[in-house]
Amino acid sequence: MRLQKTLERSLLHEFNTLSKSGTGIVAVAGPVDKPQGRPQFSLRGPVLVGLRTFRTALSAWSPALDLYQNADNIVAVVELPGMRREEIEISLHDGMLTISGERKREASNDAKAERTERYIGKFRRSITLPTRVDANKVSASYRDGILTVTLPKAEEAKPKQIQVKVD
Amino acid sequence: LIKPGAHEMRRRKFRERKEINMNTLVRENRDIDRGQSEQFVAPSASVVESADGYMLEVEMPGVNKEGLEISIENNELTIVGRRSLPAVEGTLIHRESRPENYRRTFEIDPSIDANKISAKIDQGVVSLTLPKAEHVKPRKITVS
Numbered sequence: 001m002r003l004q005k006t007l008e009r010s011l012l013h014e015f016n017t018l019s020k021s022g023t024g025i026v027a028v029a030g031p032v033d034k035p036q037g038r039p040q041f042s043l044r045g046p047v048l049v050g051l052r053t054f055r056t057a058l059s060a061w062s063p064a065l066d067l068y069q070n071a072d073n074i075v076a077v078v079e080l081p082g083m084r085r086e087e088i089e090i091s092l093h094d095g096m097l098t099i100s101g102e103r104k105r106e107a108s109n110d111a112k113a114e115r116t117e118r119y120i121g122k123f124r125r126s127i128t129l130p131t132r133v134d135a136n137k138v139s140a141s142y143r144d145g146i147l148t149v150t151l152p153k154a155e156e157a158k159p160k161q162i163q164v165k166v167d
Numbered sequence: 168l169i170k171p172g173a174h175e176m177r178r179r180k181f182r183e184r185k186e187i188n189m190n191t192l193v194r195e196n197r198d199i200d201r202g203q204s205e206q207f208v209a210p211s212a213s214v215v216e217s218a219d220g221y222m223l224e225v226e227m228p229g230v231n232k233e234g235l236e237i238s239i240e241n242n243e244l245t246i247v248g249r250r251s252l253p254a255v256e257g258t259l260i261h262r263e264s265r266p267e268n269y270r271r272t273f274e275i276d277p278s279i280d281a282n283k284i285s286a287k288i289d290q291g292v293v294s295l296t297l298p299k300a301e302h303v304k305p306r307k308i309t310v311s
Contacts, residue, residue, distance in 0.1 A: 064264040070257030077255060079228035079264055081291035116213035118226055130260065141253075145228035145291020148253050 061119035063099075065127060074129055074151045081145035082118075088142065090149055092135045099147065100124040207270035210248065218305055220279065220298035227269045228291035234268075235288055237295070239281050244273045246293060278303040 068075040078099055080088065088101045102122045133151040140149045211226045227235075229250035236247040248269035275281065280300040287294050 066264050067261035068255045068257040069260050075255045075257060081226040081228040083290060117211040118213045118224060144231045146253060
């Protein structure tokens with residue numbers, strides 16, 4: 001698992017380097033979440049399809065996320081350097097935590113040459129939480145480019161009885 | 168008649184030219200880390216040139232002012248960032264972050280005035296302003 005992540009990261013870096021040098025792969029990625037679950041590529045240059053790592057590289061910025069668990073809380077720690085607080089969105093849906101946002105390019109008029117490895121644009125990162133949490137008590141802090149989301153665990157999920165009317 | 172792909176080739180050439188231009192001024196030095204005992208990870212960076220100088224931005228999430236160390240020696244600019252991560256109680260159940268501290272070295276062109284380099288850090292992004300020396304700045308000469 002760890003190795004796979006490392007591999008993905010290094011591949012992503014290689015891809016970034018290639019795409020910036022202008023001599024490597026020219027690729028256009030369609031929407032990542034196609035109903036079939038497979039992104040559609042239009043490729044020129046070396047073709048690398050079907051590799052999960054490559055898909056990861058094509059999908060947008062995927063910030064590193066760590067998850068901690070203690071008796072009361074689930075804590076998510078996400079690396080999001082250089083964001084504004086108001087540009088970070090946190091949502092919870094069906095036990096899945098989603099952190100999304102957009103980093104905008106800071107416009108400067110006289111800038112001429114540029115080399116960038118920093119990701120500019122939208123990102124979205126989701127993770128399924130191991131236990132149910134109380135959505136109303138979620139809190140978050142953003143400091144030194146690190147987002148910390150504290151999600152208090154829910155009281156034991158109570159089984160509900162559903163009445164079915166039969167005419 | 169324009170051959171197919173001619174436009175793309177022009178774009179590539181242009182991009183390459185920009186790359187070369189950039190590399191001669193703020194060039195990353197990859198050899199410097201050889202033989203280092205402490206393990207570092209290279210942070211992502213970007214360079215933007217303007218008429219007055221360069222703006223170098225380096226991503227170091229988890230690093231604050233206290234953990235940042237910037238030094239210049241023999242035209243080599245080294246940025247070291249040591250993380251002070253928020254202490255979280257509990258057990259780690261999923262990890263994607265790297266535990267290493269950050270380090271990256273850039274070679275600074277003599278056209279940059281090393282005495283006037285300034286730096287700031289905001290939300291884990293180090294911004295360095297590298298002004299060009301007066302003699303290399305573009306200037307207009309008034310014809311009398």
